[in-house]
Amino acid sequence: xxxxxxxxxxxxxxxxxxxxxxxxxxxxxxxxxxxxxxxxxxxxxxxxxxxxxxxxxxxxxxxxxxxxxxxxxxxxxxxxxxxxxxxxxxxxxxxxxxxxxxxxxxxxxxxxxxxxxxxxxxxxxxxxxxxxxxxxxxxxxxxxxxxxxxxxxxxxxxxxxxxxxxxxxxxxxxxxxxxxxxxxxxxxxxxxxxxxxxxxxxxxxxxxxxxxxxxxxxxxxxxxxxxxxxxxxxxxxxxxxxxxxxxxxxxxxxxxxxxxxxxxxxxxxxxxxxxxxxxxxxxxxxxxxxxxxxxxxxxxxxxxxxxxxxxxxxxxxxxxxxxxxxxxxxxxxxxxxxxxxxxxxxxxxxxxxxxxxxxxxxxxxxxxxxxxxxxxxxxxxxxxxxxxxxxxxxxxxxxxxxxxxxxxxxxxxxxxxxxxxxxxxxxxxxxxxxxxxxxxxxxxxxxxxxxxxxxxxxxxxxxxxxxxxxxxxxxxxxxx
Numbered sequence: 001x002x003x004x005x006x007x008x009x010x011x012x013x014x015x016x017x018x019x020x021x022x023x024x025x026x027x028x029x030x031x032x033x034x035x036x037x038x039x040x041x042x043x044x045x046x047x048x049x050x051x052x053x054x055x056x057x058x059x060x061x062x063x064x065x066x067x068x069x070x071x072x073x074x075x076x077x078x079x080x081x082x083x084x085x086x087x088x089x090x091x092x093x094x095x096x097x098x099x100x101x102x103x104x105x106x107x108x109x110x111x112x113x114x115x116x117x118x119x120x121x122x123x124x125x126x127x128x129x130x131x132x133x134x135x136x137x138x139x140x141x142x143x144x145x146x147x148x149x150x151x152x153x154x155x156x157x158x159x160x161x162x163x164x165x166x167x168x169x170x171x172x173x174x175x176x177x178x179x180x181x182x183x184x185x186x187x188x189x190x191x192x193x194x195x196x197x198x199x200x201x202x203x204x205x206x207x208x209x210x211x212x213x214x215x216x217x218x219x220x221x222x223x224x225x226x227x228x229x230x231x232x233x234x235x236x237x238x239x240x241x242x243x244x245x246x247x248x249x250x251x252x253x254x255x256x257x258x259x260x261x262x263x264x265x266x267x268x269x270x271x272x273x274x275x276x277x278x279x280x281x282x283x284x285x286x287x288x289x290x291x292x293x294x295x296x297x298x299x300x301x302x303x304x305x306x307x308x309x310x311x312x313x314x315x316x317x318x319x320x321x322x323x324x325x326x327x328x329x330x331x332x333x334x335x336x337x338x339x340x341x342x343x344x345x346x347x348x349x350x351x352x353x354x355x356x357x358x359x360x361x362x363x364x365x366x367x368x369x370x371x372x373x374x375x376x377x378x379x380x381x382x383x384x385x386x387x388x389x390x391x392x393x394x395x396x397x398x399x400x401x402x403x404x405x406x407x408x409x410x411x412x413x414x415x416x417x418x419x420x421x422x423x424x425x426x427x428x429x430x431x432x433x434x435x436x437x438x439x440x441x442x443x444x445x446x447x448x449x450x451x452x453x454x455x456x457x458x459x460x461x462x463x464x465x466x467x468x469x470x471x472x473x474x475x476x477x478x479x480x
Contacts, residue, residue: 002086004052004205004245006268015042017257023264026052028247032059036078053083057090062128063115064094065356066101073135080138087139087204089174097359101352107363108424111391116151117161124355127347129169141172141204146182146220148384152375158189159197166202173198176207177233178220185218191233195240205245208234208267215383223252226263231270238274246271367423389419392431400432406449433458
């Protein structure tokens, strides 16, 4: 197992700060944000200093019903080799659905969505993981994700689901303790039980991140400070096993370097404080360690930034009222399917089709406004739908910063109105172009600036009024 140490997610917005932060042993980079043949100068300098760089994928969708895309796998493999990475990581999630498998329009989520913890879903996931493992030049680790809703009819706890995945494939685990906390808040799941059920001997490394409460649920935002309960879950994990690596994630609303340094120190202090208490048996929960670590982090960096997001409830007190999944206790799921189930080429296509139809129906409800499938919490799906649209808006604003400049404060409401009726196309670049086409069709007063922007980024002139009407109708009626 590769010993990584304490690290931070490398992002272009904080590249200079990452290079200067003390005690950064390694970094993680979003794989889709770099090119194998043209690495950012900052990453090249870090590598020259001997800093390990791990590519972290977000678009494979290994939990999806279809087999992994060979081109995406090849691209991830090339980036792992270009970075000299000891491993690559991805998510236990699906990110798209529909297409030939289900004879329905292909839909993109634009974000990570949970798979149901069922036997069928596990069989599909195992085969997809094996396909990915064969295509990658280094070991693969999968991350547990945060979720705003639950699937009906789940058969396994998260810990048992992941334990069986590891047993059947040998894949490693990237345990995100912030996601365990999110699922505690949103789905009533016990982080301590999840850690007790996980095969921690397969641990590759750990993620730590912040979030915020909004719309009555906890959002794993990666844009807010790390709350104390997340550090307490990290302490619980570190009391069970010495983690090979722990990484701080931050994707937006980047703070000053001093605050990042304080959070890294808090993480380091939490892990170190848990080490003497580590025993082979399940440790008791150590409330208050997170607060001590936060204080130590601020003291050692000579700063005292507010580490708790304004208005967020992050106490270790009672959970909000949620409906926990009626999953069986671990003893009730010991009789698993034979390990051969889901081997490449042996998985019945009907299993994939059932999974595909369920995922397509759910994603259509989230991004295309169709009715929610039976058994789902409709209110939670609406929250997830708004979160997906907001994610699209944020990414489009990042890759096309001229649009918020042209539209001003109207950018976000205009994009959210567009996203309510237009599912995401195959890429965020296409999403931005389609958004501008819709604005041109609506006769926005900024037509001249928008037309110039469109022409600069497209190979052709914007379509005329007739063409735009036809394209808009195609999206509405055919979902294309």
